[in-house]
Amino acid sequence: MVDFDNLPFGKVFTDHMLICEYKDGNWGEPEILPYGPIPMTPALHALHYGQAVFEGMKAYRKVDGTVSIFRPEANFNRLNRSAERMTIPTVPKEIFMDGLVELIKLDYDWVPFGENLSLYIRPFLYASSEFIAARPSDSYVFCILLSPSGPYYSGSVKVKIEERYVRSADGGVGFAKAAGNYGAAFYPTRLAQQEGYTQIIWTDHKNHHLIEESGTMNIAVVIDGVFRTPALSERILAGITRDSILTLLNDQNFPIKEGPITVDELVTAAREKRVSEMFGMGTAAVISPISHLGFRDEVIEIPTPDNGLSALVKKSLTDIRLGKVEDTFGWMYDIEKPVQHPTYS
């Protein structure tokens, strides 16, 4: 029995998964199978050369009991941008969207009820050829897994400005959701955690002068009443939460500045208490308030107001997702309620 009151993140899977194979230059027929292990060769290309990309998005149970996915087409587009950079064949839109809808209809009852719960959706692509030579795979698998999930972080986080390790570089794959970016971040993150931090704030690869992202989230900071976030670049993942928040704030005529934030500027502003809020933005945690900013030997407290901008933005997003307010931006992709359970194995 799944305990929906204490859902971990990404550990519980629904009854089904979607699998589609690419072979001989073509995508085959997508298949929906019972979730479970499949036979894979240990010479599986992706295990050796990391030719793999993924996505993460969520389906919500609205207050009227129906199910809706938040901006799946944005994730579809990003998956294919990631795929291109990793020399993986792009997935046709109908395979992605129709497969996703089929799968969620089948596992409709798995979408949890509750403000902080959702169905995490993990589409991914991996190289599946059985050879070990450092060139692109010949065959690939597109797969979608579904995982009912609770909140990612709970509470606010302590972040450390990282000046030794990097997540990405110009000319690299930081803008892609490439598997290897994540594994490479574990070690520096662990070091920061050993110092008592929750996450790292990545800085640029050249001089560590520019603020980039926070762990696996985009970063926002309100300095002197202006919402600031680094502009997108090849080094930064183009977050859909970030984009949605920018859209919301623009719509409300909130002062916004997308562009470079130097470490120096941020630290100075934080010291002078001109930072009214700072937070990470991403699908998993939605908004992750930052309470402490570590810079070298200094730890600066950052306000985490209950009724600040981040709380407002979070409420706006939640209201749209749960169908409590009108979806003026056309973000919710409704899933038709299945009349009865299909008798699919």
Added chain:
Amino acid sequence: MVDFDNLPFGKVFTDHMLICEYKDGNWGEPEILPYGPIPMTPALHALHYGQAVFEGMKAYRKVDGTVSIFRPEANFNRLNRSAERMTIPTVPKEIFMDGLVELIKLDYDWVPFGENLSLYIRPFLYASSEFIAARPSDSYVFCILLSPSGPYYSGSVKVKIEERYVRSADGGVGFAKAAGNYGAAFYPTRLAQQEGYTQIIWTDHKNHHLIEESGTMNIAVVIDGVFRTPALSERILAGITRDSILTLLNDQNFPIKEGPITVDELVTAAREKRVSEMFGMGTAAVISPISHLGFRDEVIEIPTPDNGLSALVKKSLTDIRLGKVEDTFGWMYDIEKPVQHPTYS
């Protein structure tokens, strides 16, 4: 039937493989199993987050018919250095070495005879937990595959100095044989191939002013009679072929300079015909002579003498590997000939 005269690289596997699992903080008992698919969950951590590292080395059939591995302890040490950077538990030496010896003894007959043939050995480590959240896996698998292999490239290669894409950066994982480094290199390599090149010469992440590596090989260039290769750094894989060649040349008092080679210096020297040879160094191809150097719109021819330094070095290495000369550096790790085939499944 395996056609040993036309062996591809990394496509044919021997009868057995070694598998050892890490769970609950401990490595279990290594097992030797028939080579073949094993059940894996699509939520396999390594497929999503690229927490995976590998090694590559070779066993040779000596002229006396016995089998010997080239410097396996160097690969063992490097595997664990890679593992550490990727927050993967290191493999105990006895599991690695004893497992390797057991496995090769069992598949002894698979080690091919012939100057250009060898048994490619692929030890690797991957994250095997069944969850999708961006933090280190709880469980891991150590595996060794064996693949009788022919030469990797045949003939000399055309390389292009890459000024747009990067393979690694300071603070990154370039020094580790992390899976994601390889998948990330496919796209820029494909672009170079579309321009008629075989491989890329990587340059540094800051300004593209420094020569780093060539594809998945370390690079060497003989300028004004001096053997030049970039010094090791966090951005460069510490190749065992490179180290062996440096050792050989040092032993022969050949003039060597390990240190920065700028793009400018290399291109100028090549134009002025002061480059007498240039080549890649790595386990797969051993030595890969470079015949053409592409820089922006220019293609400069590089000599590929039949009796030059690279040919000499290659012969020295081959003679040691095949047991034709004394192994003065203690590089060969002999495998005891099995008396009869064990009746292992």
